[in-house]
Amino acid sequence: MAVEVLNCADGVAKTTLSRAHAASWFASREAGPALEIGHCSPPSFPARPDQPVLLSPRDVPRRKPGTPAGRIALLHAVAHIELNAVDLHWDIIARFSDVKMPIGFYDDWVKAADEESKHFNLICECLKDRGSHYGALAAHAGMWRAAEDTAEDFMGRLAVVPMVLEARGLDVTPGMIEIFRKSGEAKAVESLEVIYREEVGHVAYGSKWFNFLCGRHEKDPKVVFHALVRKYFHSTLRPPFNEEKRAEAGLPPDFYWPLTEKLE
């Protein structure tokens, strides 16, 4: 199921498949013994549509959120992040299937993948209302970098993707909601509020399973987290942090504050 989603290029087809597979997973969980966790080789890069054109971040034009065009660009960037997140969550399921995990691990990431699919569709609706669509603008090419860097490192993947990148989403989403509130765009506000609420869960799944694996290997989570983020994340973390939501997601300050400093 995961590999099928990863190999599907079109955004709408990918998210439709993702939601259908999530529904059958949860239907089987209700019905009795869970579906068997198979083994597979996910693609190094998930299939993506021909549009948007992917550019290096410095070549993606910056637009001011004070204009309607700027807000479309912002929504387009969010749609791109959500589609990437669909792939990231199915990828963690497929890529590390040789490590025996409790069934709840799969429940969490299937649910997260389902939610990302919903997020992509919500934002696509907002784009459509503004006469645009996903693919109309250029997008960031570096989104799969974290997945590539941690393709061989399960704990590294959990540290960098949910606990750094998705946690960053918790820091910046309130500001984005404010932009659309100010411009009186209620549907965009509502959609971003759904995303904001559900993303806390994704970060929480990350810290839950990261702590679980540390416990399994009798390692100190904070020490391991610092080492893995320094190894795989190519920058320091940037405040301000959403300390309240990070706490709700099981990320204490001593995990992220030390990573704001460059090591000599």
Ligand SMILES: [Fe+2]
């Ligand atoms: Fe999302």
Ligand SMILES: [Fe+2]
């Ligand atoms: Fe997420």
